[in-house]
Amino acid sequence: MSTLELKKEKKVMTGNHAVAYAVKLSKAQIISAYPITPQTSIVEKLSEFIEKGEMNARIIKVESEHSALAAVYGAAIAGARAFTATSSHGLLYMHEWVHWFSRARIPAVMAVVSRTIGPPWNIWPDHSDFMDQRDSGWIMSYAMDNQEVFDLVIQAFKVSEDPSVYLPAMVGLEGFILGGTSMPVEIPEENSVLDFLGERRQPYSVADEIISVGNLTSPEETEQIQMGIQNAMGRAREVIKKVDEEFGRVFGRSYGGLASCYKCGDAKYVVVTMGAWSGDALGAIDLLRDNGIDAGLLRIRYVRPFPIEEVREALSNARLGIVFDRSLSFGGFGQLYSDIASSIIGSGTKKNLVNVISGLGGVNISSDDFVQAIKSIIESYESEGYVHPFLWYHQGEVMKYQHIKT
Amino acid sequence: MSSATDGKGILVVPACCTSVVVGTAPKTSMRMPIVHVPFASAAAVASGLREALLVRGLEDKQVIVWAGDGGTADIGMASLSGAAEKNADIIYIMYDNEAYMNTGIQRSSSTPRGAWTTTTPIMGKTEPKKDVSRIMISHDVPYVATASIAYPHDFYNKLQTSLKIRGFRFIQLHSPCPVGWRFDDSLTVDVARMAVETGMWILYEYKNGVIEISNPSRYLIQQNKFKPIEEYIKIQGRFASVDENTLKGLYEYRNRNIEFLNKLAK
Amino acid sequence: MVITMKLVKTEDKLPISYPSEGAAGKTGTWRLERPIVNNEMCTRCYLCEIYCPGNVITVDKEGAHIDYNYCKGCGICVKVCPKNAIKMEPEEE
Structure with missing residues (x-):
């Protein structure tokens, strides 16, 4: 089916409802979840679909997030x-299961509606809950707007169930900023998504084979299982690109795979972001270009597998990479920064990279904030030939983190 | 188990002694599908598995949880209660050896009062045994039964009964552990039988909202023919430090339990 | 439209196992004492087969047969035999 033949409908909806529509059209058969703000409207919408008879699935209303993923x-x-969906403390509560799931190599999809971790109680989003799952062996993507939320959830099923991947996949979106904010989302006709996804594939099934899953094994076999996950992540890079292209052919939207570039080609300064604030960062790039500053934006769409090649490519001609992280590994750096630094080592180029930590706890960062922070960093870099590697941007001010020697 | 379910059973096993007993990959000693799962989640995994069988049209298969007392009475209690409250269509068998045996005989909430464990090393446990079957009855599920490895026919019949019922079914199987209870291996059945004969373990079924005391225990209750609890505790090293006061507590626990069951039994 | 499931293998190492005899090794080597059945005394009551925790005893019309490859020598069969037809004897080194 080509894009032209496809019947589509544009609806104004929240990011959470975009998730629910994508799950409905992906024909998920089992949904299990536990309510947590700001994830709740996903499961409420799915319950409504099921009770109205619009969706042929069974929903298990469990007593905790740990049981939801179980x-x-x-x-x-x-x-x-x-499918399941959660957020913040719920995600942390199910963390044991997040690991168990991927090591079992069984496909499934989870939406993570980001919300900062407490204390103090705070319902606003940063990336701390999502990034805490970074080492768990899941395919991890993060959306910029509600249309991408919808598209990523469908693609997550496709990537997860690909025999060269067979890893569970999580799709992140910021609570309230996307989750609770309405935007137009194009919804294709009911069966086009199932045609795109095809039948479910998985490596084994306890309902169809006499097997034992997860019993004791040797250290060597355990190591091989973990090496297998890393290899699957490697193959997933190609699968994600392929699925993104195929999705583009069928539904008319492609995003560039693991990362997406805006005016990176000739950029002297490449800004890196992930998630909803990338929309504000895009606005900032245009404003900076209007002021004669050659900036570009590299938007990370997948944290795992990490877009190593895309990062190298995007930064190959740049003088400075400015990485904005909306979460950090306390005592280290922002997680995106760490991965970008690791990615460019070995690429043969010496790059200057700076990590800017901002937007923690849901602090709002506008296009003007991005312009102000980026301008200030570039000015100090060009005048001093150096920039402190770890900066805070907090309430309109760029500040050095004092505990790293310059 | 495989024969009782006529080859249609799928077993879910949280961390427990059975996680080790079935052998190491790439082999397993059980001729039925087994899903090994993290400690706290057996009932939840089983619920999801059962729902998948239903949507796939494979409803003739039976999902059975096989879990120890730690994975049931302690860390697994929330997911067990969740599955029971939703009347998940599974059978949950708690094999109760009254302590964390797999990790080295630490106390569980199912350990009886007075019992030595490696975390109650001097005084023995000071609190009474948590009664999980009674908690399950409080969920008003279709079937709850207690069983003992000393009465295999009774256990087999209860398993067969449970297989014919739909909804949440719970069987608590009293299973002495020679290592943890400190007695010779060969006495395993005798110790289990003595638990029933002294009234420290009562065999019964809860079905259609009614408790029915099972034959071995019914006779003892009707005739008031229980053996003294001392006969049960003297054959196990774990009760070596039980003093008069603790013994009194054990008698009270037993008598209250009999009184409770008698009130509800038909 | 209902979705179907297809099993498609992967070459990656998976945490799955297949049923096989001796999955936990030849556990009979753990035995210190060996149960010996006197089948002339055996009444074929099946109690030893039913109670054996290792599932290694088979009773047929000839009597009770023990699979010494996997019998760990716990002695439960000796205790449950109503005819005292099973005796434990020390294992020879």
């Missing part, structure tokens, strides 16, 4: 397309 695992390991 029930999704039970369903997936028996051959069902399964």
Whole structure:
């Protein structure tokens, strides 16, 4: 089916409802979730679809997030397309299961509606909950707007169930900023998504084979299982690109795979972001260009597998990379910065990189904030030939982190 | 288990002694599908598995949880209660050896009062045994039963009964552990039988909202023929430090339990 | 439209196992004492087969047979035999 033949409908909806529509159209058969603000309207919408008879799925209303992902695992390991959604403390509570799931190599999809971790209680989003899952072996993507939320959830099923991947996939979106904010989302006709996804594939099933899953094994075999996950992540890079292209052919939207570039080609200064504030960063790039500053934006769409090649390519001609992280590994750096620094080592180029930590706890960062921070960093870099590697941008001010020697 | 379910069972096993007993990959000693899962989540995994079988049209398969007392009475209690409250269509078998045996005999909430464990090393446990079956009855599930490895026919019949019922089914199987209870391996069945004969373990079924005391225990209750609890505790090293006061507590616990069951039994 | 599931293998190492005899090794080597059945005394009551925790005893019309490859020598069969037809004997080194 080509894009032209496809019937589509544009609806104004929240990011959470975009998730629910994508799950409905992906024909998920089992949904299991526990309510947590700001994720709740996903499951409420799915419950409504099911009770109205618009969706042929069963929903398990469990007593905790730990059980939510456990029930999704039970369903997936028996051959069902399964889905859950959570946020923040709920995600941390199910963290044991996040790891168990990927090591079992069973496909499934989870939406993470980001919200900062407490204390203090705070319902606003940063990336701390999502980034805490970074080492868990899941395919991890993060959306910029509600249309991308919808598209990523569908693609997550496709990537996760690809036999060269077979890893669970999580799709991140910021609570309230996307989750609770309405935007137009194009919804394709009911069966086009199932045609795109095809039948569910998985490597084994306890409902169809006499096997034992997860029993004791040797250190050597355990190491091989973990090496297998890393290899699957490597193959997933190609699968994600392929799925993104194929999605573009069918539904008319492609994003460039693991990362997406805006005016990176001739940029002297490449700004790196992930998530909803990338929209504000895009605005900032235009404003900077209007002021004669050759800036570009590299938007990270997938944290795992990390876009190593894309990062190298985007930064190859730049004088300075400015990485904005909306979460950090306390005592180290922002997680994106660490991965970008690791990616460019070995590429043969010496790059200056600066890490800017901002927007923690849901602090709002506008296009003007981005312009102000980026301008200030570039000015100090060009005048001193050096920039402190770790900066805070807080309430309109760029500040050095004092505990790293310059 | 495989024969009882006629080859249609799928077993879910949280961390427990069975995680080790079935052998190491790439082999397993059980001729039925087994899903090993993290400690706290067996009932939740089983619920999801069952729902998947239903959407896939494979409803003739039975999902059975096989879990120890730690994975049931302690860390697994929330997911167990969640699955029971939703009347998940699974059978949950708690094999109760009254302590964390796999990790080295630490106390669980299912350890009886007075029992030595490696975390109650001098005084023995000071609190009474948590009664999980009674908690399950409070969920008003279709079937709850207690069983003992000393009465295999009774256990087999209860398993068969449970297989014919739909909804949440719970069986608590009293299973002495020679290493943890400090007695010779060969006495395993005798110790389990003595628990029933002294009334420290009562066999019963809860079905259609009614408790029915099972034959071995019913006779003892009707005739008031229980053996003294001393006969049960003297054959196990774990009760070596039980003093008069603790013994009194054990008698009270037993008598209250019999009184409670008698009130509800038909 | 209902989705279907297809098993498609991967070459990656997976945490799955297949049923096989002796998955936990030849556990009979753990045995210190060996149960010996006197089948002339055996009444074929099946109690030893039912109670054996290792599932290694089979009773047929000839009597009770023990699979010494996997019998760990716990002695439960000796205790449950109503005819005292099973005796424990020390294992020879």
